[in-house]
Amino acid sequence: MSNYLSPQQEPGCPTPNCENAAMGVYTNPHGYVCKKKKKTSRRLECNACRKGFSVKDKASAGQRKPHENKTIFKKIASKKPIREIAAMTKLSIKAVYDKIDFIYAQCLGFVGERTARAHRIRRKYIRLCVDRQDYMTNWRSRKARKIIQFTSICTVEGKTGYVLGHHLNYDPNINQVDVDDIAKASGDFDQRSRSYFHAQSHYWKSDEFYDVARKQATDIRPGLEDERWLVEQLIKETRKVESGWPKAEMADYPGRKNQLPPNGVMSHLDYTSYAHAILMRRLIGSPEYLSIYTDQDEVIRGAYISAFRAGIAMDRVDMAYVQFQKIMEIDEKPHLSNTCEGYLNALELACGCDREVAISVRWFGIKAPMADEIMKVVLVALSVIQRGRTATRIISKMIEHIEAFEENIGDMGSV
Numbered sequence: 190m191s192n193y194l195s196p197q198q199e200p201g202c203p204t205p206n207c208e209n210a211a212m213g214v215y216t217n218p219h220g221y222v223c224k225k226k227k228k229t230s231r232r233l234e235c236n237a238c239r240k241g242f243s244v245k246d247k248a249s250a251g252q253r254k255p256h257e258n259k260t261i262f263k264k265i266a267s268k269k270p271i272r273e274i275a276a277m278t279k280l281s282i283k284a285v286y287d288k289i290d291f292i293y294a295q296c297l298g299f300v301g302e303r304t305a306r307a308h309r310i311r312r313k314y315i316r317l318c319v320d321r322q323d324y325m326t327n328w329r330s331r332k333a334r335k336i337i338q339f340t341s342i343c344t345v346e347g348k349t350g351y352v353l354g355h356h357l358n359y360d361p362n363i364n365q366v367d368v369d370d371i372a373k374a375s376g377d378f379d380q381r382s383r384s385y386f387h388a389q390s391h392y393w394k395s396d397e398f399y400d401v402a403r404k405q406a407t408d409i410r411p412g413l414e415d416e417r418w419l420v421e422q423l424i425k426e427t428r429k430v431e432s433g434w435p436k437a438e439m440a441d442y443p444g445r446k447n448q449l450p451p452n453g454v455m456s457h458l459d460y461t462s463y464a465h466a467i468l469m470r471r472l473i474g475s476p477e478y479l480s481i482y483t484d485q486d487e488v489i490r491g492a493y494i495s496a497f498r499a500g501i502a503m504d505r506v507d508m509a510y511v512q513f514q515k516i517m518e519i520d521e522k523p524h525l526s527n528t529c530e531g532y533l534n535a536l537e538l539a540c541g542c543d544r545e546v547a548i549s550v551r552w553f554g555i556k557a558p559m560a561d562e563i564m565k566v567v568l569v570a571l572s573v574i575q576r577g578r579t580a581t582r583i584i585s586k587m588i589e590h591i592e593a594f595e596e597n598i599g600d601m602g603s604v
């Protein structure tokens with residue numbers, strides 16, 4: 190999942206045991222001599238072993254119509270059909286698919302380089318919004334015409350709308366037959382074995398998948414998406430749906446007419462979600478406060494509480510379930526928004542901070558003091574009263590932590 194964050198490999202001398210083999214041609218240009226230069230590539234010779242080889246200087250090197258890349262990217266982004274794109278650009282269907290693969294690799298490279306630096310940005314407060322979504326697809330396959338139902342989990346930084354990660358419960362690089370074989374060989378289908386200790390417990394096995402599917406009452410996994418219920422009712426209904434899952438956290442269970450993808454493997458959503466939450470923790474660095482807003486969802490809750498357990502224990506991370514009041518009429522929404530505007534302005538003034546932080550403080554109560562507040566008490570010559578007020582808050586918070594620690598020390602055992 191986090192592969193795209195690793196720096197991309199630079200080309201170097203292809204001779205396996207050459208001393209230049211690990212030396213990239215861009216970072217160590219003195220290790221190589223340029224023999225021939227073309228528009229998008231160069232022919233280089235290694236200074237150590239004299240082996241000749243070519244490197245691409247442009248990602249589109251070797252493509253016959255690189256100028257169409259941009260057009261195709263735009264058309265895909267506006268959901269144009271593949272046939273239409275092929276007709277417009279006079280490319281074959283295969284060439285269009287090849288270009289899509291190329292664009293995908295370029296996008297991953299771009300976002301990887303950008304996002305890999307995200308954790309270095311120091312922020313006082315971050316608000317994360319998390320959601321889950323189902324995708325139905327009719328995979329082109331001669332054999333079965335059943336529906337494949339994927340689920341993805343997505344986290345967005347609330348203030349900027351920056352998508353930190355959007356992950357599907359799917360791995361295209363793994364073979365289902367291999368997964369099934371390894372499972373069989375290691376005795377995973379023994380009735381007494383426990384699923385979380387299986388050889389590749391994060392992937393759906395064929396037998397496991399169709400065994401669950403067979404026992405369901407509906408053709409596809411039902412969703413709650415379009416119900417126009419009131420909040421309390423929706424909480425109740427969601428609870429009912431979750432208790433109907435074949436297993437705790439098995440939100441991605443198949444219906445009777447669902448099938449596994451013909452290529453690649455489907456991963457269990459709980460594993461995808463937990464990995465996603467851990468990756469999000471890595472990407473956001475260490476803000477002083479963090480609020481996580483999400484739908485009422487057992488899987489997301491479990492994943493985020495596990496990933497951010499340290500921050501939650503230190504009172505720096507809060508989580509809240511939120512939902513849209515879908516039943517509201519169209520003109521009721523701007524009215525409510527306008528009414529809130531005055532309230533939010535007042536809140537900003539009262540807290541002396543940005544409304545994002547103000548909402549967090551108002552909703553989740555008084556926070557642990559921020560690092561710079563502590564420094565202020567120590568360094569800045571505040572008035573005696575001011576200093577006393579902040580110091581009292583800090584001291585009471587410290588006492589609280591010590592008391593909580595003493596209370597819980599009995600539970601900690603050998604940890």
Ligand SMILES: [Zn+2]
Pocket residue numbers: 202203204207208209210235236237238239240
């Ligand atoms: Zn060499």
